[in-house]
Amino acid sequence: MKKIINQPQNVVEEMVAGMAKANPELLKKIEGFNILVRKEQKENKVALVSGGGSGHEPSHAGYVGSGMLDAAVAGPVFTSPNPSAVYRAIQEVSNPSGVLLIIKNYSGDVMNFKMAAEKAEKEGINCEYVVVNDDVAIKDSEDRRGIAGTVLVHKIAGAAAEQGKDLSAVKAVAEKAISAVNSKGVALSPCYSPSSGQPSFEVGPEEMEVGLGIHGEPGVEVQDLKTSREITEMLLEDILAEFKNDEQKFAVMINSLGATPLMELNILANDTYDYLKDQNCKLYKFYTGHYMTSMEMQGISLTLLAVDKEIEEFLSYPSDTLVKL
């Protein structure tokens, strides 16, 4: 796989440096770390920190800014940042209102972010965390991974924090969002490690991986490639099964895993709209684009977020970040 890079071992550092240089009005890099923080820190607001392995851009630095995250920690490609990096981010943005970490449910991320939170608590920083696990491809909810739904948790918790809610309230809002969001995806191609150049898995020319993660894992099953309409129905059926009957109004995220272009995302949007209307669902808002990727993987994930009046108000609260939500 060809990539436009310099030295493979420097991809994360150069990417983070590029984001900081290109967006000085919005982002500030912490010297010596692959961490981007909000340029204008707001005092006395719960600070939100997220991050994880790189390769999911625009996650998470694309969501740093007013109304969303205060800091994004970028680990090596598909590898959790270490606890000291996460702690450095916490330290940078901490203020008397405290800090909330938004962690995607992967063992490395959970372990390292929790260690950083414990260190922060020891240092007198009021630090809590939540774990996002929106991927319904995994049946055991303990093991459900955090995928594109994480971005909606950033948006909702970010709005609550920006409005001045206290740490326990922001955490409760984030947990409400987490319990209301479910996702599932398909991959048509693997992604490729910048260092080895190797594909993350093999998939046949007429096949797709169903229920993939975002770290180059294969799906939980392989199926023949289907049409947009068939893929939409298959994914939405599994996703809708996770909601209670009284949750019938949704925000929808149609996310490219990297290489799948907007033409296909919008065809999926058409099929998603038609399917959900057939199911008598109400639709609040669509988010269609590149939100949580696996480098140049071909594929998509669908996410539904059950919305009520409170969540709608958070989703419509203004934010100013590289990727607008």
Add this chain to the structure above:
Amino acid sequence: MKKIINQPQNVVEEMVAGMAKANPELLKKIEGFNILVRKEQKENKVALVSGGGSGHEPSHAGYVGSGMLDAAVAGPVFTSPNPSAVYRAIQEVSNPSGVLLIIKNYSGDVMNFKMAAEKAEKEGINCEYVVVNDDVAIKDSEDRRGIAGTVLVHKIAGAAAEQGKDLSAVKAVAEKAISAVNSKGVALSPCYSPSSGQPSFEVGPEEMEVGLGIHGEPGVEVQDLKTSREITEMLLEDILAEFKNDEQKFAVMINSLGATPLMELNILANDTYDYLKDQNCKLYKFYTGHYMTSMEMQGISLTLLAVDKEIEEFLSYPSDTLVKL
């Protein structure tokens, strides 16, 4: 090439329908046409119409909204919409302030949009047009194609129109932007026709096409694949050569042709920043993302726009569109 679609012959229609259904607060589809218009038409404002072949998403419907375009006409994949479709868009958004067409310089687009403009004039609609030709890969300026720089022309002319300038003033602003914008790109892979499934060209595993168009044309030359830094320098040297010496402050667009992910775009942003600073250029703003694509083509284009105080004011004027600029 695998794609997430239904019937290949319906990709444009389903995509346009999907955009309209997913974004009812912003976009309205004209019945019977693949045209998206701004939901809330503003009276007594020069109306801006753009479009062209499909496959360049988010161009152009992603730029329909306040402060940018009033209508986007989507032709078949990589094929100009016919004059009657363009005329239908003009008719829909025309108002006493007149209509300006923003055309990318391809013979089919220029011919069909001009025919539509002539028909509009005959019907008593005050209709002018400008032609964007930012691609410096083509040396003869008559033949220079319109590529990603077109999006900045939408933004600048859109701001001028939204501010209430008259048709001749908006046209003059658009022409000023066109004369101030230059682009060039490289492709690492072809894109694939939805109907035939065939690649638009062949390029070796260690090669890249330099100076490509956005309709699946091969580049003007083939080179060995280079690093991000080398590609940046090569492209910027050619682009900078097009500017006068007194033009030393630039807005920069780093555009994915489809499959190239944000990780690589931001590495390019890092190299672009460093190179332009070495050349003593001032930088106004970076736009990094998917703006003018060729479906799932791997590759990028770089665009520089010389800015003065007037252009900066237009670029910073608020707009509300699917893709935020």
